[in-house]
Amino acid sequence: MIATELTRRLGLRLPIIGAPMAGPGLGALTRAVSAAGGLGMLGVSNRSDAAFVREEAAIAAAGGSPFGIGLQLWAMDGQPGLFDEVCASGAALVAVSFGDPVSYVRPLHEAGALVASQVSTAAEAVAAARAGVDVVIAQGADAGGHSGAVIGTLPLLQTVLEALEGSSAMVVAAGGIGTGRGLAAVLAAGAQAGLVGTRLLAATEAAGKPSAKRKVIEADAEDTVLTRVFDIGAGLAWPSRYPGRALRNDFADRWHGHEEALSVDQAEARTTLAQAARDGDYSQAVIYASSAAEFVRAEQPVAEILDQLAADAEHHLAAVRDLLA
Template sequence: MWLTEKFGVSVPLVGAPMANVSGGKLTAAISVAGGLGMLGAGSGVSADWIRTEGAIAAASGKPYGVGLMAWSVKDRPEHLDAVLELKPALVSLSFGDYTPYVGMLQKEGIVVAMQAGTVADAREAIEVGVDVIVARGAEAGGHGRNAVATLPLLQAILDLTDLPVLAAGGISGPRGLAAVLAAGAAGGWIGTAFLTCHEALTPEPVRERVIEAVETDTVYGTVFDAASRAGWPDEFGGRALRNPYFDTWEGREEELKADDTGHADYVAGVRAADPARTSIYAGQGVGALTTQTSAAAVVGSFAAYRTYLQAALNDGAK
């Protein structure tokens, strides 16, 4: 299996790089447990934060990765400089023009991934020369496209290329991992399942809200990006838990971009970790989260994918 050959993982999953969730501690814990952890380097962090958290991730001695947004790197080139210094095993570059950076990373021996939300995205990534494609379906939490669901997207991209393809979106446990592996994916790109891990940066009130959430509680849009003024292109909205703040501003995103009171209310909500006002990015698999746990336990639970694959091969007999 490609992930095992390339990174030595024992469970074919990559922990999705989630800003404000995937710090060095969670990244290392996922890698130590047998997956490949990814550091979520959001646009608001400093280059020193990347270096510090990257050092924590690297201290385990296991391979790890870093996730960057191309639109942010354009404005914050020091983020890329920090990653080039760290030389992680994998770097994800998506959401904007990532073309100028792929070769720079590959020259340092770094594997480059790109998150594709459509077949057109995947074609572009192939032409640019990335090493692995993440088929990110609309079910996925966080930022990306809301165009195509995971399964149809995964099948189309697998038919398009011989590059390794990871599946992202709605893979909440071993059954989902077994499903995408059976289709031909090289592994799962797993984010939401790690939100309530002890090692995550997720604030306590947010953890509690995530545990309470059911699969129908997520919503896709750009309200929180308009509120944060972080710089996300409107082309890439985000899937998060619906809350009163979102309901207040949905359909008024352009107005919100210029509303200082609305912006201040959101910032205050983020600082207070108030589930009613802050963005809680999560995918449609959020209903599977019922408790706080460890990254090792989550990775271990995904290892049961073998049971479901074997049952399928035996015509359903376990």
């Protein structure tokens, strides 16, 4: 069993955190990841409200294991009462990302939660640590979903670890971790845990239509694009510095690189995307995912996925120790 300071503080059996994926990452997936020995994270979207947090956090908490919640700070001003529900949820870890975390740290600590923040540069990592964040999530540009990073996970992880050397903040790696080898690599580099998202998209407990899970299962490593077209098309006010990595589809192929034209046709695009999401038509609707989709080849229960990742990571770390003996 691999133990780190973070796993000990949170009472985890495995150094794996489930990414707070808005959409797939509802209470059921959160609970399943925690029950399997990792830390499940409830994904709160920019469209979620306080009732959503209350209801889904109750599902996550019902398993009796520690769980977490991930927030999008840029949208919080338009979500009245939501942060109060987060503080009352009993979450062991709350990630406050995509904005300045400084005003959220104290109330979360008072609520008994550790505070995490996702960063995309060493400078952001240092600022987060100075703000009192307990866990810095170094998310590279190869991550699925939204990210402000321009370099990959391993280069970013190395720069963040060096920048925070001597700091009390713990570092978690995120982006493209889809196998035990990947998990072993970030742990060997010094990360306290790996944050895993795409590998869980086709999990039995993940929310989402069967057609979306099939798309992930069928995808290869080269089938993603880092783009803003899904946000522009849907009329979402995501800050432009945070594009999203998603599976390529007809909508992305048509509009990526033509964002100004898409803004002009935004009303039609919004209708198209909304209808496609309802219909499960992922030639148009978005599926945020990383190149780790390459490693998703069947629908599996979360427990099987996490056990395999952890066992493989232990095997590869043991092989490294043997080389050094």
